[in-house]
Amino acid sequence: MENLEDVALIEYDVAIIGGGAAGYFAAITCGESNPGLKVALLEATARPLTKVKISGGGRCNVTHNCMDPILLCKNYPRGHKELRQVFHKFHVVDTIEWFKRRGVTLRAEADGRMFATTNKSQTIIDCLNNAAAKAKVDLLKTHLVKSVAENDGQFTIFLANKPPISCKKVLLASGSAPIGHKIASTMGHKVIPIVPSLFTFTIEDSRIDGIAGLSIEQVSAKLSFSNSKKKYTQTGPLLVTHWGLSGPCILKLSAWAARELAEHQYQAKLELNLLPDLTREQISATLLDLKTSQSKKNIYKCLPFPKIPKRMWAKLLEHLEIPADLSCAHLSNKHIEAFLTLLQRCTFQVSAKGEYKDEFVSCGGVSLKEVDTKTMESKLVKGLFFAGEILNIDGVTGGFNFQNAWSTAWIAGNNMKSSE
Numbered sequence: 001m002e003n004l005e006d007v008a009l010i011e012y013d014v015a016i017i018g019g020g021a022a023g024y025f026a027a028i029t030c031g032e033s034n035p036g037l038k039v040a041l042l043e044a045t046a047r048p049l050t051k052v053k054i055s056g057g058g059r060c061n062v063t064h065n066c067m068d069p070i071l072l073c074k075n076y077p078r079g080h081k082e083l084r085q086v087f088h089k090f091h092v093v094d095t096i097e098w099f100k101r102r103g104v105t106l107r108a109e110a111d112g113r114m115f116a117t118t119n120k121s122q123t124i125i126d127c128l129n130n131a132a133a134k135a136k137v138d139l140l141k142t143h144l145v146k147s148v149a150e151n152d153g154q155f156t157i158f159l160a161n162k163p164p165i166s167c168k169k170v171l172l173a174s175g176s177a178p179i180g181h182k183i184a185s186t187m188g189h190k191v192i193p194i195v196p197s198l199f200t201f202t203i204e205d206s207r208i209d210g211i212a213g214l215s216i217e218q219v220s221a222k223l224s225f226s227n228s229k230k231k232y233t234q235t236g237p238l239l240v241t242h243w244g245l246s247g248p249c250i251l252k253l254s255a256w257a258a259r260e261l262a263e264h265q266y267q268a269k270l271e272l273n274l275l276p277d278l279t280r281e282q283i284s285a286t287l288l289d290l291k292t293s294q295s296k297k298n299i300y301k302c303l304p305f306p307k308i309p310k311r312m313w314a315k316l317l318e319h320l321e322i323p324a325d326l327s328c329a330h331l332s333n334k335h336i337e338a339f340l341t342l343l344q345r346c347t348f349q350v351s352a353k354g355e356y357k358d359e360f361v362s363c364g365g366v367s368l369k370e371v372d373t374k375t376m377e378s379k380l381v382k383g384l385f386f387a388g389e390i391l392n393i394d395g396v397t398g399g400f401n402f403q404n405a406w407s408t409a410w411i412a413g414n415n416m417k418s419s420e
């Protein structure tokens with residue numbers, strides 16, 4: 001480390017580390033509410049807001065159409081308790097209003113995800129950049145923070161290949177970057193080990209082989225592990241991929257079971273109910289009815305359950321070794337029994353975590369026990385704040401992770417004002 005007496009320090013009131021969603025939002029909030037403060041936004045790369053850019057398939061799923069803060073919290077496997085206080089101060093309604101006041105209208109889709117009406121993440125990026133410029137935030141790109149030191153209420157931020165910065169308040173908003181966690185732990189904070197959340201499941205199974213792209217709009221799923229009593233259940237749409245299973249139901253399971261999945265090296269048993277809206281009796285009656293109502297029809301050609309796509313139905317029949325020429329009249333009780341098991345308790349072995357990053361977030365981060373969620377200030381180091389994904393908070397898919405970034409950043413930005 002350099003001898004500070006020999007180095008000309010650049011002075012700021014507030015320095016925000018990380019030019020992502022949380023860093024921008026905090027910098028804007030801080031600058032807008034305290035026009036006199038000198039606010040620096042330090043971004044390691046030449047391209048801030050990269051995740052905003054690629055998020056939601058280039059559309060940026062800004063938030064979720066859930067106006068009740070208590071219900072909103074239920075979408076966060078980590079942080080749901082602490083977020084109650086956070087969302088009490090700034091939640092979805094405030095996000096919508098915030099963007100609206102700056103010329104961006106958000107619109108909800110049928111599944112609750114909210115996007116800018118332009119359907120372009122660039123709209124959100126432009127909005128944040130304009131607001132940051134208006135709030136006179138100094139955006140310092142290619143400023144990689146290596147370490148932070150605190151001495152008597154004054155912070156020194158050490159950068160790679162640049163002179164250090166001195167400031168009175170620091171916000172760590174470095175997302176899931178290991179260097180941010182290292183800085184937090186050097187300053188005394190406990191960092192809960194990071195494991196991935198929100199991923200697809202790798203499954204090798206003839207029942208889903210060759211039918212990638214097919215989906216079922218609603219299934220219920222149960223995930224369990226060998227030598228463990230823990231079970232996770234979720235409902236939602238299911239998507240077959242080239243390497244296994246995905247879709248909101250699987251992504252939600254991966255989030256709630258993120259830690260157990262990591263501990264079990266991503267080996268788990270997945271049990272699906274492909275027709276959760278129907279009882280055993282209803283399914284059985286539908287199949288029995290085929291024997292008379294469609295007696296001459298080939299079982300492969302009739303679709304008794306419209307929610308199961310045709311090609312998937314054929315795969316299930318193949319799996320049960322039902323002869324290709326079987327007519328419905330010849331369905332036996334044994335066949336019906338086998339169908340019931342397959343439709344309601346269709347089990348798969350998860351063999352690995354899918355690598356495709358559609359929406360990927362980290363489980364773990366700075367422990368919330370050491371952060372005051374009223375202000376997002378550290379309980380250990382006065383003047384040090386946290387916001388966004390660096391914290392041990394993560395949500396399921398659907399806009400909840402950005403909502404965490406906006407809310408925690410807004411609170412931090414409003415509480416970094418004091419310049420004593």
Ligand SMILES: Cc1cc2nc3c(=O)[nH]c(=O)nc-3n(C[C@H](O)[C@H](O)[C@H](O)COP(=O)(O)OP(=O)(O)OC[C@H]3O[C@@H](n4cnc5c(N)ncnc54)[C@H](O)[C@@H]3O)c2cc1C
Pocket residue numbers: 017018019020021022023042043044045047048049050051052054055056057060061062063143144145146173174175176177179180357358359360361387388389390398399400401402403405
């Ligand atoms: C592919 C993908 C799609 C996603 N889609 C969605 C979605 O549609 N909706 C949703 O809600 N969530 C989505 N997420 C999750 C969401 O992007 C994150 O939760 C969110 O971006 C977190 O914001 P953040 O500001 O805390 O962290 P980040 O966005 O990760 O920003 C952190 C910034 O800090 C910088 N940085 C790190 N270390 C340093 C350092 N030492 N010095 C200076 N700068 C540093 C990084 O370069 C980065 O720019 C998606 C994630 C991925 C990967």
